[in-house]
Amino acid sequence: MQTDRRQVLTEWLVLTAQAGGEAAFRDLHALWSGDLRRLALVRVERAEAADEVLAEVWVDIARGLGRLDDPACFPRWAFRIVERRCADWIRRRGRERRRLAEAEAEAELLAPSSSPAGPSDDVLRLRAAIKRLPSDARELLHLFYDLGRGVAEIAEILGVPAGTVKSRLFSVRETLKRHIERNHHE
Numbered sequence: 001m002q003t004d005r006r007q008v009l010t011e012w013l014v015l016t017a018q019a020g021g022e023a024a025f026r027d028l029h030a031l032w033s034g035d036l037r038r039l040a041l042v043r044v045e046r047a048e049a050a051d052e053v054l055a056e057v058w059v060d061i062a063r064g065l066g067r068l069d070d071p072a073c074f075p076r077w078a079f080r081i082v083e084r085r086c087a088d089w090i091r092r093r094g095r096e097r098r099r100l101a102e103a104e105a106e107a108e109l110l111a112p113s114s115s116p117a118g119p120s121d122d123v124l125r126l127r128a129a130i131k132r133l134p135s136d137a138r139e140l141l142h143l144f145y146d147l148g149r150g151v152a153e154i155a156e157i158l159g160v161p162a163g164t165v166k167s168r169l170f171s172v173r174e175t176l177k178r179h180i181e182r183n184h185h186e
Helices: 004-018 024-042 047-067 070-111 121-131 135-146 149-156 163-184
Strands: none
Touching: 004 024, 004 047, 004 070, 024 047, 024 070, 024 135, 047 070, 070 135, 070 163, 121 135, 121 163, 135 149, 135 163
Protein backbone atom coordinates (compact mmCIF):
# COMPACT_ATOMS: atom_id res chain seq x y z
CA MET A 1 0.00 0.00 0.00
CA GLN A 2 1.38 3.40 -0.89
CA THR A 3 2.30 5.75 1.92
CA ASP A 4 -0.22 8.37 0.79
CA ARG A 5 -3.03 5.82 0.67
CA ARG A 6 -2.06 4.49 4.10
CA GLN A 7 -1.99 8.02 5.51
CA VAL A 8 -5.43 8.83 4.08
CA LEU A 9 -6.82 5.55 5.42
CA THR A 10 -5.27 6.27 8.82
CA GLU A 11 -6.84 9.72 8.98
CA TRP A 12 -10.25 8.36 7.99
CA LEU A 13 -10.02 5.56 10.57
CA VAL A 14 -8.98 8.02 13.29
CA LEU A 15 -11.91 10.31 12.52
CA THR A 16 -14.34 7.39 12.42
CA ALA A 17 -12.95 5.93 15.65
CA GLN A 18 -13.20 9.34 17.32
CA ALA A 19 -16.87 9.38 16.33
CA GLY A 20 -17.33 6.07 18.17
CA GLY A 21 -16.68 3.54 15.43
CA GLU A 22 -15.38 0.40 17.10
CA ALA A 23 -14.73 -1.31 13.78
CA ALA A 24 -12.63 1.68 12.71
CA PHE A 25 -10.55 1.37 15.89
CA ARG A 26 -10.03 -2.35 15.23
CA ASP A 27 -8.97 -1.52 11.65
CA LEU A 28 -6.62 1.19 12.93
CA HIS A 29 -5.14 -1.38 15.31
CA ALA A 30 -4.70 -3.87 12.46
CA LEU A 31 -3.11 -1.23 10.25
CA TRP A 32 -0.57 0.06 12.80
CA SER A 33 0.06 -2.70 15.35
CA GLY A 34 2.86 -4.27 13.29
CA ASP A 35 4.85 -1.04 13.02
CA LEU A 36 4.28 -0.16 16.66
CA ARG A 37 5.30 -3.66 17.77
CA ARG A 38 8.49 -3.53 15.72
CA LEU A 39 9.45 -0.23 17.36
CA ALA A 40 8.73 -1.64 20.82
CA LEU A 41 10.75 -4.76 20.00
CA VAL A 42 13.74 -2.64 18.98
CA ARG A 43 13.54 -0.76 22.27
CA VAL A 44 12.92 -3.58 24.77
CA GLU A 45 14.59 -6.38 22.78
CA ARG A 46 12.26 -9.16 23.96
CA ALA A 47 9.09 -10.31 22.23
CA GLU A 48 7.08 -10.88 25.43
CA ALA A 49 8.13 -7.47 26.75
CA ALA A 50 7.19 -5.83 23.45
CA ASP A 51 3.76 -7.45 23.65
CA GLU A 52 3.36 -6.26 27.23
CA VAL A 53 4.33 -2.71 26.24
CA LEU A 54 2.05 -2.80 23.21
CA ALA A 55 -0.95 -3.74 25.33
CA GLU A 56 -0.34 -0.62 27.44
CA VAL A 57 0.19 1.45 24.28
CA TRP A 58 -3.16 0.47 22.78
CA VAL A 59 -4.92 1.27 26.04
CA ASP A 60 -3.28 4.72 25.96
CA ILE A 61 -4.28 5.17 22.33
CA ALA A 62 -7.87 4.17 23.04
CA ARG A 63 -8.05 6.60 25.96
CA GLY A 64 -6.38 9.50 24.17
CA LEU A 65 -7.65 9.17 20.61
CA GLY A 66 -10.57 11.50 21.25
CA ARG A 67 -8.14 14.25 22.22
CA LEU A 68 -6.01 13.92 19.09
CA ASP A 69 -6.74 17.14 17.21
CA ASP A 70 -5.09 16.31 13.89
CA PRO A 71 -5.68 12.78 12.57
CA ALA A 72 -2.66 13.21 10.29
CA CYS A 73 -0.48 13.23 13.42
CA PHE A 74 -1.61 9.75 14.51
CA PRO A 75 1.60 7.91 13.48
CA ARG A 76 3.93 10.35 15.29
CA TRP A 77 1.61 10.47 18.30
CA ALA A 78 1.40 6.66 18.51
CA PHE A 79 5.17 6.26 18.10
CA ARG A 80 5.75 8.73 20.96
CA ILE A 81 3.42 6.67 23.15
CA VAL A 82 5.45 3.55 22.29
CA GLU A 83 8.67 5.38 23.15
CA ARG A 84 7.32 6.51 26.54
CA ARG A 85 5.90 3.09 27.41
CA CYS A 86 9.17 1.39 26.45
CA ALA A 87 11.10 3.84 28.63
CA ASP A 88 8.71 3.08 31.50
CA TRP A 89 9.21 -0.67 30.99
CA ILE A 90 13.00 -0.28 30.92
CA ARG A 91 12.92 1.80 34.13
CA ARG A 92 10.72 -0.79 35.87
CA ARG A 93 13.03 -3.57 34.73
CA GLY A 94 16.03 -1.67 36.09
CA ARG A 95 14.34 -1.22 39.46
CA GLU A 96 13.49 -4.94 39.55
CA ARG A 97 17.10 -5.83 38.77
CA ARG A 98 18.38 -3.49 41.49
CA ARG A 99 15.95 -4.96 44.04
CA LEU A 100 17.02 -8.46 43.09
CA ALA A 101 20.69 -7.53 43.38
CA GLU A 102 20.04 -5.93 46.78
CA ALA A 103 18.15 -9.01 47.94
CA GLU A 104 20.96 -11.29 46.77
CA ALA A 105 23.54 -9.10 48.51
CA GLU A 106 21.47 -9.09 51.70
CA ALA A 107 21.06 -12.87 51.50
CA GLU A 108 24.80 -13.24 50.96
CA LEU A 109 25.44 -11.11 54.07
CA LEU A 110 22.98 -13.13 56.13
CA ALA A 111 24.02 -16.50 54.76
CA PRO A 112 27.18 -16.45 52.64
CA SER A 113 27.38 -19.17 50.05
CA SER A 114 30.22 -21.57 50.60
CA SER A 115 30.16 -24.31 48.02
CA PRO A 116 28.21 -25.40 44.96
CA ALA A 117 27.77 -28.88 46.50
CA GLY A 118 24.77 -27.77 48.55
CA PRO A 119 23.49 -25.20 50.96
CA SER A 120 25.91 -24.15 53.64
CA ASP A 121 25.17 -24.60 57.32
CA ASP A 122 24.40 -20.88 57.52
CA VAL A 123 21.86 -21.16 54.71
CA LEU A 124 20.23 -24.10 56.42
CA ARG A 125 20.16 -22.17 59.71
CA LEU A 126 18.68 -19.16 57.93
CA ARG A 127 15.96 -21.28 56.33
CA ALA A 128 15.15 -22.84 59.69
CA ALA A 129 15.04 -19.41 61.33
CA ILE A 130 12.70 -18.09 58.63
CA LYS A 131 10.38 -21.05 59.17
CA ARG A 132 10.17 -20.16 62.87
CA LEU A 133 9.23 -16.54 62.20
CA PRO A 134 5.60 -15.49 62.66
CA SER A 135 3.54 -15.70 59.47
CA ASP A 136 3.33 -11.91 59.07
CA ALA A 137 7.15 -11.65 59.12
CA ARG A 138 7.46 -14.50 56.59
CA GLU A 139 4.88 -12.76 54.39
CA LEU A 140 6.86 -9.53 54.57
CA LEU A 141 10.08 -11.30 53.55
CA HIS A 142 8.26 -13.09 50.73
CA LEU A 143 6.80 -9.85 49.36
CA PHE A 144 10.10 -7.99 49.53
CA TYR A 145 12.66 -10.62 48.54
CA ASP A 146 10.83 -13.33 46.63
CA LEU A 147 8.34 -11.15 44.78
CA GLY A 148 10.52 -8.05 44.56
CA ARG A 149 7.83 -5.62 45.74
CA GLY A 150 8.90 -2.19 46.90
CA VAL A 151 8.27 -0.72 50.32
CA ALA A 152 5.45 1.54 49.09
CA GLU A 153 3.69 -1.34 47.36
CA ILE A 154 4.05 -3.61 50.40
CA ALA A 155 2.67 -0.81 52.57
CA GLU A 156 -0.36 -0.62 50.31
CA ILE A 157 -0.81 -4.40 50.29
CA LEU A 158 -0.54 -4.70 54.07
CA GLY A 159 -2.43 -1.49 54.80
CA VAL A 160 0.34 0.04 56.93
CA PRO A 161 2.57 3.10 56.49
CA ALA A 162 5.78 2.72 54.47
CA GLY A 163 7.84 3.56 57.56
CA THR A 164 6.26 0.61 59.35
CA VAL A 165 7.26 -1.69 56.50
CA LYS A 166 10.86 -0.42 56.65
CA SER A 167 10.93 -0.84 60.41
CA ARG A 168 9.53 -4.37 60.25
CA LEU A 169 11.98 -5.36 57.53
CA PHE A 170 14.86 -4.05 59.63
CA SER A 171 13.56 -5.87 62.69
CA VAL A 172 13.13 -9.18 60.85
CA ARG A 173 16.62 -8.90 59.34
CA GLU A 174 18.11 -8.20 62.76
CA THR A 175 16.21 -11.14 64.29
CA LEU A 176 17.52 -13.47 61.58
CA LYS A 177 21.04 -12.08 61.92
CA ARG A 178 21.05 -12.61 65.70
CA HIS A 179 19.67 -16.13 65.27
CA ILE A 180 22.39 -17.07 62.77
CA GLU A 181 25.15 -15.52 64.88
CA ARG A 182 23.86 -17.22 68.05
CA ASN A 183 23.62 -20.63 66.37
CA HIS A 184 26.93 -20.17 64.58
CA HIS A 185 28.78 -19.80 67.88
CA GLU A 186 27.09 -22.84 69.47
